[in-house]
Amino acid sequence: xxxxxxxxxxxxxxxxxxxxxxxxxxxxxxxxxxxxxxxxxxxxxxxxxxxxxxxxxxxxxxxxxxxxxxxxxxxxxxxxxxxxxxxxxxxxxxxxxxxxxxxxxxxxxxxxxxxxxxxxxxxxxxxxxxxxxxxxxxxxxxxxxxxxxxxxxxxxxxxxxxxxxxxxxxxxxxxxxxxxxxxxxxxxxxxxxxxxxxxxxxxxxxxxxxxxxxxxxxxxxxxxxxxxxxxxxxxxx
Amino acid sequence: xxxxxxxxxxxxxxxxxxxxxxxxxxxxxxxxxxxxxxxxxxxxxxxxxxxxxxxxxxxxxxxxxxxxxxxxxxxxxxxxxxxxxxxxxxxxxxxxxxxxxxxxxxxxxxxxxxxxxxxxxxxxxxxxxxxxxxxxxxxxxxxxxxxxxxxxxxxxxxxxxxxxxxxxxxxxxxxxxxxxxxxxxxxxxxxxxxxxxxxxxxxxxxxxxxxxxxxxxxxxxxxxxxxxxxxxxxxxx
Numbered sequence: 001x002x003x004x005x006x007x008x009x010x011x012x013x014x015x016x017x018x019x020x021x022x023x024x025x026x027x028x029x030x031x032x033x034x035x036x037x038x039x040x041x042x043x044x045x046x047x048x049x050x051x052x053x054x055x056x057x058x059x060x061x062x063x064x065x066x067x068x069x070x071x072x073x074x075x076x077x078x079x080x081x082x083x084x085x086x087x088x089x090x091x092x093x094x095x096x097x098x099x100x101x102x103x104x105x106x107x108x109x110x111x112x113x114x115x116x117x118x119x120x121x122x123x124x125x126x127x128x129x130x131x132x133x134x135x136x137x138x139x140x141x142x143x144x145x146x147x148x149x150x151x152x153x154x155x156x157x158x159x160x161x162x163x164x165x166x167x168x169x170x171x172x173x174x175x176x177x178x179x180x181x182x183x184x185x186x187x188x189x190x191x192x193x194x195x196x197x198x199x200x201x202x203x204x205x206x207x208x209x210x211x212x213x214x215x216x217x218x219x220x221x222x223x224x225x226x227x228x229x230x231x232x233x234x235x236x237x
Numbered sequence: 238x239x240x241x242x243x244x245x246x247x248x249x250x251x252x253x254x255x256x257x258x259x260x261x262x263x264x265x266x267x268x269x270x271x272x273x274x275x276x277x278x279x280x281x282x283x284x285x286x287x288x289x290x291x292x293x294x295x296x297x298x299x300x301x302x303x304x305x306x307x308x309x310x311x312x313x314x315x316x317x318x319x320x321x322x323x324x325x326x327x328x329x330x331x332x333x334x335x336x337x338x339x340x341x342x343x344x345x346x347x348x349x350x351x352x353x354x355x356x357x358x359x360x361x362x363x364x365x366x367x368x369x370x371x372x373x374x375x376x377x378x379x380x381x382x383x384x385x386x387x388x389x390x391x392x393x394x395x396x397x398x399x400x401x402x403x404x405x406x407x408x409x410x411x412x413x414x415x416x417x418x419x420x421x422x423x424x425x426x427x428x429x430x431x432x433x434x435x436x437x438x439x440x441x442x443x444x445x446x447x448x449x450x451x452x453x454x455x456x457x458x459x460x461x462x463x464x465x466x467x468x469x470x471x472x473x474x
Contacts, residue, residue, distance in 0.1 A: 058460070061459070061460035062460075064459070064460075065457050065459065065460065068326075068457065069457070072322060072323075072326060075312060075322060076317075076318045076319075076322055079316040080313075081313045082313075085309060085312060085313055086309075089305075089309060089329075092326075092329065093333070096330070096333060175422060175423065175426060178415065178419070178422055179419045179422050182415070182416045182419055185412060185415055185416050186412065189412060189429075192426075196433070220302050220305065220306070222298070222301075222302065223295070223298035223299075223301075223302065
C-alpha cells in the first residue's frame with residue numbers, strides 16, 4: 001500500500017513536471033509570435049501590428065510570474081533532487097531569458113511605431129535578412145528545449161557566433177547610411193536599435209540552449225568556449 | 238538530544254544562508270568595481286584600464302556559476318520552504334542580473350578600447366553625468382540587498398524612472414552631435430552604445446530591488462507599476 005502511494009505521488013510529480021515544460025513551451029510560442037510580428041511591423045511599416053505587439057507583452061510577463069510561482073511551489077512541496085531539481089532550475093532560468101526576448105520584441109515594435117510611412121525600403125533589407133536568421137535561431141532553441149536535445153542545442157550555440165558577425169556587418173552598413181545622409185540619422189538609429197535587440201534575442205536563445213545542456217548533461221556550460229561545450233555535450237551523463 | 242541535533246542543523250543551515258548572501262555581496266562589489274573602472278576608462282580614454290575590465294569579467298562569471306551551484310546544493314540538501322526558499326530564489330535571480338551588469342561593464346570597456354586619444358571631451362560630459370547616476374543606483378541596489386531593506390529598494394525603483402528620462406535626453410544630444418559632424422559618427426555611436434549599456438545596468442539594478450521586495454514581502458512585483466509596488470511595500474507580510 002505504501003509503495004502504491006509513493007508510486008502515485010511520483011506519477012503526480014512527473015505529471016506536474018510535464019505540465020511545467022508545456023507551460024514553458026506555450027510561453028515560448030507566444031514569444032516567438034511577438035518577435036515575428038514585431039519584425040513584420042518594422043519591415044512593412046505596419047503601425048497597427050506594432051501596437052498589437054506592444055500591447056501584448058503583458059501576457060508574456062504574466063506567464064513568467066505564473067511559471068515562477070509554480071516552480072517555487074513544486075520545490076517546496078516535492079523537495080526535488082538530481083535531475084528533477086535541474087529541470088526546475090532550467091525552467092526558472094529559461095523563462096527569465098524568454099521574458100527578456102519578449103522585451104526585445106516590444107522594443108522592436110516601439111521602433112516600428114515611430115516609423116514614417118515613407119521610410120526608404122533599402123534600410124530594411126539588411127535587417128530583414130538578419131531578423132530571419134535570429135527568428136530561426138529562437139525557433140531552434142525552443143525546439144531543443146521541447147525535446148531536451150543536446151545536438152540541437154549545440155547547433156544553436158554555434159549559430160550565435162555567425163549571428164554576431166552578421167550583426168557587426170549590419171551595423172557597419174547602417175553607419176554608412178547615416179554618414180551618407182545626415183537627415184536619415186534618426187530613422188537609421190531606430191533600425192540600429194532594432195538590430196541590437198535582435199542580437200540580444202540571439203544571445204538569449206543561446207542561453208536557453210546552454211540550460212538544455214545543463215539539464216541533460218548536468219554540467220553548467222555558461223561562459224565556456226564553444227569547443228569546450230562540444231566536449232561536454234559529447235560525454236553522456 | 239533530538240531537539241539539540243535539529244537546533245544544530247538549523248544553525249548550520251542559517252550559517253549557509255548567511256554565507257550565500259555574503260557571496261552575492263562579494264559578487265556585487267566586483268560588479269560595482271568593474272562598472273566604475275569601465276566608466277573611468279571611457280571618460281578618461283584609459284585603454285589600459287579598459288583592458289583590465291575586459292580581462293576581469295571571467296571572475297564575475299565564475300562567481301555566478303559557483304553561487305548557482307551552492308543554491309542547487311542547498312535546495313537539494315535542506316529542502317527549504319517559505320522565506321528560506323524565497324531567499325534562494327532571490328539569490329538565483331539576483332546573480333543573473335549581476336552577471337548581466339558585468340557584461341554591460343565589459344561592453345563599455347570595449348567601447349573605451351576603441352577610442353582614439355584625441356576624442357573631443359565634450360562628447361563625454363553628458364555620459365559622465367549619466368554614468369554617475371547609474372553607478373549610484375547600482376550601489377543603492379546592492380545596499381538594499383545587503384540589508385533586505387524595502388524602503389531602500391523602493392527608492393532605487395523610483396530612480397529608474399528618472400534614469401530612463403536621462404537616457405532619452407543623452408541619446409538625443411548624442412544624435413545632434415552626429416548630425417552636426419558626420420565624421421564623428423563612429424565615435425559617437427560608441428558612446429551611444431555605452432549609454433545604452435548604462436540604461437541596462439539601471440534596469441538590472443531595479444530588478445535586484447524587485448527581488449528584495451519579493452523576499453521581504455513575499456509578493457512578486459515584477460512588471461507592476463511603481464504605484465502598485467509602493468502599495469505592496471507598505472503592507473508588512
